[in-house]
Amino acid sequence: MIRIATIGSNFITEQFLDALKHANMFEIAGIYSRSTEKAQALAAKHNARFVFNTLDKLASCSEIDAVYIASPNSLHFEQAVQMLKAGKHVICEKPLAADFGQAKEMFRVAEENNVVLFEAFLTEFLPNFNVVQNSLENIGRITQANLSFCQYSSRYKKYLEGENPNTFNPTFANGSIMDIGYYCVATAVALFGEPSSIKASANLLGSGVDSNGQVLFVYPNFSLAITHSKVSNSFVNSEIQGEKAAIQIKSISQMEQVLLCKKGESDIDLTEVQHNNTMYYEAIAFAKCVQSGEMDSGKVARSLSVAKILTEIRHQTHVVFPSDN
Incomplete structure (x- = not known):
C-alpha cells in the first residue's frame, strides 16, 4: 500500500480521498491543512494517522510515501519541489504550475531525486x-x-x-x-x-x-x-x-x-x-507509476506542452x- 498524505482541504481533496479508497492501492496516512481544525476533521473522517500543521513536518515524515497537492495554483511549485526533494512521490492538481519554467524545474527535481511527479489531469485517464x-x-x-x-x-x-x-x-x-x-x-x-x-x-x-x-x-x-x-x-x-x-x-x-x-x-x-468518481482512474495510474518507480514519458511530455x-x-x-x- 502506498502511504499518502494530502495538502489542501477543499472539495477536490475530499473527492480524491474518496477515489483513493476505491482504488484500494493506498493508505490515507496523513492530512495537512493551514487550518489544524480542518486537518483534524478530515483525518478523523478518513482514519488518517497523521495530522500535519507544517509542510516541514510532512516532508520529514518517514511514514509518508506520496503526497497529493490540491492547494492554490501559485503554491504548487514550492510545495511540490519541497516534497520531491524530501523523496516523496507527488501527484499535483492541474495546472501543474503557474508557468512553463516552473513545470520544467519540477520535473527536473523529480528526476534528480528518483521520484514520480504526476499531473492530476483526470480526463486523459x-x-x-x-x-x-x-x-x-x-x-x-x-x-x-x-x-x-x-x-x-x-x-x-x-x-x-x-x-x-x-x-x-x-x-x-x-x-x-x-x-x-x-x-x-x-x-x-x-x-x-x-x-x-x-x-x-x-x-x-x-x-x-x-x-x-x-x-x-x-x-x-x-x-x-x-x-x-x-x-x-x-x-x-x-x-x-x-x-x-x-x-x-x-x-x-x-x-x-x-x-x-x-x-x-x-x-x-x-x-x-x-466510475462515479472519475478521479479513480488517475489515482490508479499514479499508483502504477509509483510502484514501477518511473514516470510515463508521454504524460510528462503532455504536461510540459500544456504548461x-x-x-x-x-x-x-x-x-x-x-x-x-
Missing part, C-alpha cells in the same frame, strides 16, 4: 477518453474541432460584490484558462499534440485575470477552436469533425457521453460506463502572474 481517441480513425480526415468548457463560477457573485476570491485573483495564478480552460487545452494536446501555431484572445476582469476567452490551435491539416468561460454557461457539446463523420463529447472534462454522428444516420452512442501553451496564451492575452517576474 477516463475510459471515454480512450473511446474518443480510438474513434478518430472512423471519422475520416479531421477538418476542424471545437472544444468548449463554459461554467458560471459560484464565486463570481462574490467577485462582483467586491470580494477577491482565489479563482479570480492573479496572485493565486488563476483565471479561466488556468482553471476550466485547462481541460480544453490539455485534451487537445493529449489527442493531437502541440499545435503549430496559437492565437488567443480573452476578456480580462479588473483583477487582471481572464473571465473568458477563445483560443485557436492550428495544426498542419486542421484547426481547433477552444471556448472557455467562468462567467457564463454553455450547453453545446464539444465536437471533432471529419470528412466522414463527427464525434460529439458531452462535458469535455468528464466525458460523460461520446456520440458518433453521420449525416442521414442515427447517432451511435459510444459511451462506456465510468508551455498556457504560458503562451497568458502572454498573448496579457494575464500576468507574480511568477512571471
